[in-house]
Amino acid sequence: MTSPLPPSADYIIVGGGTAGLVVANRLSSDPSVRVLVLEAGPDRTSDPQIQNPNAWQSLPGSDADWKMKTVPQAGLNNRTQDHPAGKLLGGSSSLNGLVYVAPSPAGINAWAELGNTDWTWERFAPYLRKSVTVSAPEKEVCETVGVQVGGGGGDGPIQVTFPALQERGNDPLLRAWVEGFKGLGVGFTGDVLEEGKMVGTRAHAASIDPVEGLRSSACGQHGAEAGRRENVTVVTGVMVRRVFFSTVGEDVVATGVEVGLGVGGEATVTADKEVILAAGAFHTPKLLELSGVGDRKLLSGLGIPVVVENSGVGENLQNHLMGVLVSQMNKIPEMEGVTPGIQALAFLRLDGQEQADLAARYLTHEQGVEKVIRGILKSPNEATAFLLLGMLPGDMSIIVMIPCFPASRGNIHITSTDFATESKFDPRFFSHPLDIELMARHYQKLQQVPLLPELQPFFQPLAAPADLESTKEALRTAAAQSAHHTCGTAAMLPREAGGVVDQELRVYGTRNLRVVDASVFPLMPHGNPMSVVYAVAERAADLIQTGK
Ligand SMILES: Cc1cc2nc3c(=O)[nH]c(=O)nc-3n(C[C@H](O)[C@H](O)[C@H](O)COP(=O)(O)OP(=O)(O)OC[C@H]3O[C@@H](n4cnc5c(N)ncnc54)[C@H](O)[C@@H]3O)c2cc1C
DSSP, rough: OOOOOSSEEEEEEOOOOHHHHHHHHHHHHTTSSSSEEEEEEEETTTHHHHHHHGGGSTTTTTTTBOOOOOBGGGGTTTTTTOOOOOSTTTGGGTTTTBBOOOOOOOHHHHHHTTTTTTTHHHHHHHHHOOOOOOOOHHHHHHHHHHHOOGGGOOSSEEEEOOOGGGGGHHHHHHHHHHHHHHHTTBBBOOOTTTSSSEEEEEEEBSSBBTOOOBBOIIIIIIIIHTTTTTEEEEESSSSEEEEEEEEEEEEEEEEEEEEEEESOOEEEEEEEEEHHHHHHHHHHHHHHHHHHHHHHHHHHHHOOOEEEEETTTTBBBBBBBBEEEEEBBBOOOOGOOOOOEEEEEEEEEOOOOHHHHHHHHOOOSHHHHHHHHHHHHHOOTTSEEEEEEETTTTTTEEEEEEEOOOOOOOOEEEESSSSSOOOOEEETTTOHHHHHHHHHHHHHHHHHHGSSSSGGBBBBOOOOOOHHHHHEEEIIIIIEOSSSOOBTTTTSSSSSTTTTTTTOOOBBBBEEEEOOOOOSSOOOOOSSSSHHHHHHHHHHHHHHHOOO
């Protein structure tokens, strides 16, 4: 699916990734508009390595990855962290781990509390349902493993299924997981898409087609649909280097983009209506800065003329950290031959008083992020960490623990005017003192999970949890690792609060430049972010089509 570069289009979409292809598909449903998608990577939509859900771990570090790397992290004992990002059609939806977790309503309502009054859960949820179709297994299976799919399970192009429930060999472990947490007073979560009840366990849901058993991705679904239309041009292997602007009266208008061609040389493409940035949380802020939208001092220092001054570009960077517990499993005859992969999830919180004390101690600001995270920590309905239980080849198991709402904020900024030079990427992990406190306490709890009576028969004995201070040290020096969920680097927030885009996702100070990818999240979701990227992109397309 690649074509020659046209000289112009109504809508130029920069980045044919998760968000970009949703917007391309929805906009091009109107045959009167011409949509152009410019993607840096190749089209590997039909490559079995991309399609096979069990092959995803071979993709990070390959040619399909931008291979981002953090600067040394003071909070991680100066360790650097690798962070993959998809460099191919479909973007990160083509190489991600396929875990599907809908956002928590409180996490989305926090977007409204932060100043985006039109982005409540009520306004957001219809787009979540428009983005996916969740296929539930039979009722009896659902009831035993905590799967609820109400409201028809959505009716969108991205397919979601429950892979672990398709093999009976998983049953003993899944049931032990459920029973083990029940013993701790933790029941099932609520509906997969509506998440009325956040805390609880349930079987793992993944973006996998229920019929073919293949990855369901932005390129396989939206890209394929858009690619069949005559009014869509998808060009792969081309690097957008910057956006051009002109001034019309008081307005700054995006007129087109400069494109570096794979074969060498460059070209200019004109946008007759809008330029839409969907280059992901690393490259969208980079393109803004290279185009003259950013912090005056930074841009002037590099000799880039300032088009719109905004020091929020590249700030507000958020990411999850994860702690991983790998253990040898005992031989369980019924589980012989089970396909490795994620089996089940558990959304957890610490003791209510413990969380309230941490909130009172570390979240003292009466406004902004600290205020909304404090509200979430105090709510008995909200999880503060979640676990993913997985099986690895060779009778090994893995339990991953991810704290939900980190308070640390990092940044990413250009250091050169050359697009080929990667930006300085600094997540500033553990720079907010709450994060290590919460993560260490949840890590101690994680270490107790294999010791639960119902789960003990499955795991070979592990060391007992260490004390709190030693656990913090272990996290800083080795155990805490970056998850691959970077977002927030061109945030939708009031401009005076560091915002880069308004509630219509338009870049402040411009008439027709929007951002539609994970960069716009003001607050990261409590779980894996793909579900939110799809839903935001659905809403972005609606905003553009209705001329907002
Ligand atoms: C290894 C990995 C595993 C993950 N696992 C999960 C998971 O299991 N569940 C989950 O919910 N989330 C997961 N995520 C996160 C999730 O996939 C991403 O948050 C989401 O896909 C980001 O979507 P996006 O549209 O913002 O960016 P992307 O999908 O990354 O799209 C950006 C696109 O823009 C292109 N691009 C960038 N710069 C340019 C340029 N200058 N010119 C042209 N094109 C450009 C890129 O090549 C890419 O195709 C994972 C991410 C990774 C990397």
